[in-house]
Amino acid sequence: MMLDLQNVSFGYSRQQTTLNDVSLSVRPGVSVGLVGESGSGKTTLLRLMLGLIRPTSGSIRFGKEILDTRDSSFMQRYRRAVQPVFQDPYSSLDPRQRVIDIIGEPLRSLRVPGDRTQAVAEALDAVGLPVDALRRYPHEFSGGQRQRIAIARAIVARPQIVLADEAVSALDLSTRIRIVELFRTLAERLTLVFVSHDLGVVAALCEEMVILERGNVVESGKTRDILAAPKHPYTQRLLASIPRMPA
Amino acid sequence: MSPVETSVSTQKRRHSLALTVGLLLVGINLAVALLTLFWTPYDPLNASGGRLEAPSLLHWLGTDRLGRDLLTQLMIGARTALLVGTGAVAIGAAIGVSLGVVAAFATRLADDVMAATLDILIAFPTLLLAMLVVAASDSASLWTAILALGLAISAIVARLTRILAKRVLRQDYIVASRTSGTSWAGVVFRHVLPNIWPTLSVNFALQFGLAVIAEASLSYLGLGAPPPNASWGRLLQEAQGTVYTAPIGAIAPGIALVALVIGMNLLADGLRDIADPTRGRSR
Amino acid sequence: MTALLDIRGLTIRAGDKPLVSDLSFAIRPGERIGLIGESGSGKSMTAMAATGLLPPSISATGSIELDGRQVVGATDKVMNRLRGVAAAVVFQEPLTALDPLMKIGRQIAEPVRRRMERDGGKASKEAVNREVRDLIDKVALPQPDRIINSYPHEVSGGQRQRVAIAMALACRPKLLIADEPTTALDVTTQAEILKLLDRLVRETGMALLFISHDLPVVAQVVERVIVLKNGIAIEEGPVGSVFGKPHHDYTKTLVGAARLFDEALGTTGS
Numbered sequence: 001m002m003l004d005l006q007n008v009s010f011g012y013s014r015q016q017t018t019l020n021d022v023s024l025s026v027r028p029g030v031s032v033g034l035v036g037e038s039g040s041g042k043t044t045l046l047r048l049m050l051g052l053i054r055p056t057s058g059s060i061r062f063g064k065e066i067l068d069t070r071d072s073s074f075m076q077r078y079r080r081a082v083q084p085v086f087q088d089p090y091s092s093l094d095p096r097q098r099v100i101d102i103i104g105e106p107l108r109s110l111r112v113p114g115d116r117t118q119a120v121a122e123a124l125d126a127v128g129l130p131v132d133a134l135r136r137y138p139h140e141f142s143g144g145q146r147q148r149i150a151i152a153r154a155i156v157a158r159p160q161i162v163l164a165d166e167a168v169s170a171l172d173l174s175t176r177i178r179i180v181e182l183f184r185t186l187a188e189r190l191t192l193v194f195v196s197h198d199l200g201v202v203a204a205l206c207e208e209m210v211i212l213e214r215g216n217v218v219e220s221g222k223t224r225d226i227l228a229a230p231k232h233p234y235t236q237r238l239l240a241s242i243p244r245m246p247a
Numbered sequence: 248m249s250p251v252e253t254s255v256s257t258q259k260r261r262h263s264l265a266l267t268v269g270l271l272l273v274g275i276n277l278a279v280a281l282l283t284l285f286w287t288p289y290d291p292l293n294a295s296g297g298r299l300e301a302p303s304l305l306h307w308l309g310t311d312r313l314g315r316d317l318l319t320q321l322m323i324g325a326r327t328a329l330l331v332g333t334g335a336v337a338i339g340a341a342i343g344v345s346l347g348v349v350a351a352f353a354t355r356l357a358d359d360v361m362a363a364t365l366d367i368l369i370a371f372p373t374l375l376l377a378m379l380v381v382a383a384s385d386s387a388s389l390w391t392a393i394l395a396l397g398l399a400i401s402a403i404v405a406r407l408t409r410i411l412a413k414r415v416l417r418q419d420y421i422v423a424s425r426t427s428g429t430s431w432a433g434v435v436f437r438h439v440l441p442n443i444w445p446t447l448s449v450n451f452a453l454q455f456g457l458a459v460i461a462e463a464s465l466s467y468l469g470l471g472a473p474p475p476n477a478s479w480g481r482l483l484q485e486a487q488g489t490v491y492t493a494p495i496g497a498i499a500p501g502i503a504l505v506a507l508v509i510g511m512n513l514l515a516d517g518l519r520d521i522a523d524p525t526r527g528r529s530r
Numbered sequence: 531m532t533a534l535l536d537i538r539g540l541t542i543r544a545g546d547k548p549l550v551s552d553l554s555f556a557i558r559p560g561e562r563i564g565l566i567g568e569s570g571s572g573k574s575m576t577a578m579a580a581t582g583l584l585p586p587s588i589s590a591t592g593s594i595e596l597d598g599r600q601v602v603g604a605t606d607k608v609m610n611r612l613r614g615v616a617a618a619v620v621f622q623e624p625l626t627a628l629d630p631l632m633k634i635g636r637q638i639a640e641p642v643r644r645r646m647e648r649d650g651g652k653a654s655k656e657a658v659n660r661e662v663r664d665l666i667d668k669v670a671l672p673q674p675d676r677i678i679n680s681y682p683h684e685v686s687g688g689q690r691q692r693v694a695i696a697m698a699l700a701c702r703p704k705l706l707i708a709d710e711p712t713t714a715l716d717v718t719t720q721a722e723i724l725k726l727l728d729r730l731v732r733e734t735g736m737a738l739l740f741i742s743h744d745l746p747v748v749a750q751v752v753e754r755v756i757v758l759k760n761g762i763a764i765e766e767g768p769v770g771s772v773f774g775k776p777h778h779d780y781t782k783t784l785v786g787a788a789r790l791f792d793e794a795l796g797t798t799g800s
Contacts, residue, residue: 038687050422051426079428084423091419092418094441106427109433153423172568172569173743173787173788174787177790198791200791201791238718241720242717242746243744245745245746
């Protein structure tokens, strides 16, 4: 078990919780899709897993340790192991920093030893961008290229888990397919947790999935099984709602 | 994409022209101010000719009521103006930016209290505030005026900083920076300040101009720097009685004042465009 | 039958930069056409041009005839009469299309009153209210009393889009232009809105110009599609043949990508 959530709840007040008693685990090498619509609590779940907020009740374990956002030495290790990719590549890259500084930030802040420029160049190569991108600014790139830069930042410190939050939703279809392809390649050497409302993308990327509705897990299991025979009425409705290509 | 993009080249040319003119105006002012530290055409304190002489080869701008060389007075005024503008903005920026950033991070309640306090301070006219501070201190000096103006500016800068910083803090790259392990201090210095700087610096230039004008007003009212610190405001006040007989006494400091204020604004505009990597290039 | 919307040789420019180049297509009464394109393809610009809503900095040349009248170069006065009567638009984000400070009932009442006065009748308060109720009923908004007295931010995104559709219907247009009307909505809500649009178009016999980047969504509601890339129409035809046997490489990429996600989902749900 790499990441284990046990009965996690979160709410800004006792009456209104955005997440109720959620339990799920992420196993090494098994990519998981967290699927839900707006108000499902999937973004809250992601923020909890990133250690940006603390659960109101329940616990999150990373290996044997409990995720404690106040324990700075643990958090440093945790952040090296768990890295995010966000939805909007226009908001997730600082417009006034060069690509080398953007991608290098985790290395610098987490004091990762080794040649930083070398590591950044390798990350750029892994996401399919030329090395001359290093000295340029985000606005010089297209949406898809910017998302590649964001992915390079996420993998530069060689994390075990990448948490992607609707990471292809803002992209055009022809770009989206290439970024999905990139995520699929990455999933061969790290564990991918992919948060999305788009069942098609999750189905193309993740072995397992967890369906969320209004802060509750309504169904979870092998993607293949859920798609073949959805048990919960909400999952059934969700699947039926997806527009399909004409035969 | 945008229709603006097509006119980028003409815009860029206009911007670089603004920068050149701004640099020139501020540069001349700075050079003159530095020069007065070592040399002035005449003794600024004593008469060097007859009263209210017209411009001549000896006195390029003529003399004032006491027979002192007007050009000398004007040159020293440039030093005063620059000192007041720079000093007031430096104090205002130091206090204002710090307060604004703290407010942007503060909890809801603390933020509300701070915002309300700043609004009250800003509602208070700058000049009135400065006059109060100067009047409250025993002796009117250049430094009290600078301090007073700096405090007034700090409220405006703090409010602007707070709004700008809050907008930046909502961006995903701030969350990405946090999950990269960067401390809050690191977030402020690496991401927040560089991103709010372009807007802030333009505001600083604006405040600089306002401070120079405010100091001139204080001096005009007799609350500014006492002699030997000649100030454009005091020159204007002294020329008031003789504006019909010797108009140059009012025109010269007026032009100097306007030139510096405009120059500072042009310079700030130009600098912002240079500093911003996203301007004037295609996406 | 003459075309309701007849676009010929339309070119739209921002300065020197062409956004749409030499575009021609026509929509006959009752026809449902989809305009497909990714960001920057010029699909929204085309819709704006068709209703005379282009910003002043953007120029259009060529010919756009809407219900027999020339739109290119038309004055605001002419366009104001055409808008609503001939064509009404539903936008992507209903929150920005609605006045945040006006109760929903009054917002729907406004185009209803305008239409009644246009038709020569007196718009009595009772008649307007009856029509508003009728429209709310038509777009299947629940709890009409609550909706009428709510402000836009007090109802959900899907409900707001229903309100926007009701307002478009209030004008009884011959052509409904829907610009990415479901892109901002959840999947389950999207399915409901698509079903609603499909039913309304069939019931009223309106023509539909449906603009979207989402191929399967377009396939749900239209008969024919036009694929735009960088402002150029690269492929056109019935949905079945364009999606079934795309000719242009770009269309092939799009259809291939859409099919890939489709196939990942398996055969359930369809």
